[in-house]
Amino acid sequence: MNSNKKGLNTICTHVGELEDKQHKGAVSPLYMSTSYAYEDVDVKRYPRYFNTPNQEGLCKKVAALEHAESALIFGSGMAAVSTSLLAFLSAGDHVVLQQTLYGGTYNLINEEFSKYGIEYSFTTGWSAADFEAEIKENTKVIYIETPSNPLLTITDLEAIATLAKKHSLISMIDNTFASPVNQNPIDFGIDVVIHSATKYMGGHSDICAGAVASTTENMERIFHLAKNFGGSLSDYTVWLLERSIKTMGIRVKAQNENALAMAHYLNELEDVEKVYYPGLPSHKDHDIAKKQMKGFGGMLSFELNTNLDASKFQKALQLIKPSMSLAGVESTVLSPTQTSHALMSAEVRAEQGISDGLIRFSLGIEEIEDLKNDIQQALNSIK
Numbered sequence: 001m002n003s004n005k006k007g008l009n010t011i012c013t014h015v016g017e018l019e020d021k022q023h024k025g026a027v028s029p030l031y032m033s034t035s036y037a038y039e040d041v042d043v044k045r046y047p048r049y050f051n052t053p054n055q056e057g058l059c060k061k062v063a064a065l066e067h068a069e070s071a072l073i074f075g076s077g078m079a080a081v082s083t084s085l086l087a088f089l090s091a092g093d094h095v096v097l098q099q100t101l102y103g104g105t106y107n108l109i110n111e112e113f114s115k116y117g118i119e120y121s122f123t124t125g126w127s128a129a130d131f132e133a134e135i136k137e138n139t140k141v142i143y144i145e146t147p148s149n150p151l152l153t154i155t156d157l158e159a160i161a162t163l164a165k166k167h168s169l170i171s172m173i174d175n176t177f178a179s180p181v182n183q184n185p186i187d188f189g190i191d192v193v194i195h196s197a198t199k200y201m202g203g204h205s206d207i208c209a210g211a212v213a214s215t216t217e218n219m220e221r222i223f224h225l226a227k228n229f230g231g232s233l234s235d236y237t238v239w240l241l242e243r244s245i246k247t248m249g250i251r252v253k254a255q256n257e258n259a260l261a262m263a264h265y266l267n268e269l270e271d272v273e274k275v276y277y278p279g280l281p282s283h284k285d286h287d288i289a290k291k292q293m294k295g296f297g298g299m300l301s302f303e304l305n306t307n308l309d310a311s312k313f314q315k316a317l318q319l320i321k322p323s324m325s326l327a328g329v330e331s332t333v334l335s336p337t338q339t340s341h342a343l344m345s346a347e348v349r350a351e352q353g354i355s356d357g358l359i360r361f362s363l364g365i366e367e368i369e370d371l372k373n374d375i376q377q378a379l380n381s382i383k
């Protein structure tokens with residue numbers, strides 16, 4: 001099956017699947033060959049050319065999920081991010097980036113870009129005007145991430161796409177937090193969509209992978225660099241990721257529901273100072289989120305009252321695990337100050353609204369009552 005016009009869960013289950021002609025098995029056969037015939041063939045296949053049968057099948061599925069013409073699967077989210085950015089940026093070029101980005105992306109830019117002679121600016125605010133203020137004569141790319149990490153701030157996709165077109169720039173988004181289930185940026189005019197497939201696409205905290213989707217023309221440009229950089233994914237993991245994505249639609253919808261219910265629950269608790277979730281009408285960007293998201297996602301953040309110790313609270317949780325990553329079927333929490341944003345100075349953190357007591361919460365698919373009970377018993381035990 002190979003159509004962009006099917007519904008979400010049909011795409012998740014079937015698009016790009018390979019036929020088992022030999023045994024008529026129900027799932028895609030796994031081809032682990034790193035060596036293929038070169039004579040009398042249409043395509044010269046090689047894993048680092050991103051064109052083994054399993055890679056090509058999964059690329060079709062990801063392209064269909066993001067309403068794109070074409071897609072590529074990478075060995076990690078950062079391989080996808082770095083290859084996409086560098087495919088459109090050369091020495092002397094400039095890129096405008098959203099102020100709060102995934103830590104690894106921030107490090108890539110901060111630690112590597114000057115070596116390649118690439119200039120960059122981070123925005124000071126979130127509006128299209130804030131992005132436009134940073135555009136220079138040599139700007140080539142605008143890069144955003146929405147919802148953002150960890151405060152779930154929303155950037156207006158349509159406004160950024162319009163701005164990029166006005167200045168003939170390539171717009172790129174890291175769509176990891178939303179997942180293709182909740183947000184399809186290409187529908188709003190964004191050019192290049194990037195995912196850390198380690199998160200919602202994998203969904204079981206056991207796969208590290210990345211993905212990029214765009215037009216055929218843009219993907220050819222990204223592929224050209226990708227085969228030189230060599231960030232391809234092993235066929236075994238490609239096969240596992242195909243299997244994982246089959247349930248992504250139902251997983252993410254369950255996570256959306258749990259996150260919305262948990263956001264309302266936390267919002268009512270006296271021990272909680274503030275909840276950040278784009279699905280709450282009180283969230284500052286709720287209206288933009290409603291316009292561009294199909295669901296509000298499985299991620300939220302909250303602050304306990306300052307008299308409560310956030311670190312003790314996390315240790316007191318029994319079902320929900322403090323954990324570095326996110327988006328698995330199991331619920332996890334993380335303290336940005338201790339982990340993803342630890343290298344940032346306390347002042348910059350304060351400027352960006354990231355308090356020491358902030359807890360980022362990745363909702364899994366457990367029963368919501370069990371999750372609420374775990375929060376309540378942890379709060380009781382630290383008071």
Ligand SMILES: *Cc1c(COP(=O)(O)O)cnc(C)c1O
Pocket residue numbers: 076077078079081102104105145149174176177195196197198199208209210
């Ligand atoms: C995890 C993550 C990445 C990086 O992905 P890896 O698979 O760890 O390389 C990029 N962006 C966001 C938003 C992420 O959460």
